[in-house]
Amino acid sequence: MLVLSRKLKESIQIGDDIELKIIAIEGDQVKIGINAPRNVDIHRKEVYLAIQEENNAAAQTVSIDVLKGFLKK
Incomplete structure (x- = not known):
């Protein structure tokens, strides 16, 4: 893990497309x-x-019989 220190209004650039900027520091919240x-x-x-858990649960509830039913249509 890379750990960087930044001050208010300073940024971190990730690749060519993504910029993270420190907007405000209020107490223990950034x-x-x-x-x-x-x-x-x-x-x-x-x-x-939570999204990953929901996706995994949805993928496990689909049975092979349901998928075969789609192929018959």
């Missing part, structure tokens, strides 16, 4: 602005993990 292309999904980690 506000980060993210400038990235629209095709890049950006989520808080807990939201990302």
Whole structure:
């Protein structure tokens, strides 16, 4: 893991397309602005993990019989 220190209004550039900018520091909270292309999904980690869990659960509930039914149509 790369650890970088940044001050207010300083940025971190990721590749050519993604910029992370420190917008505000209030107590123990840091506000980060993210400038990235629209095709890049950006989520808080807990939201990302919840999406992954939902996707895995949905993939496991589809049975082979249901898929075969789609092929017959």
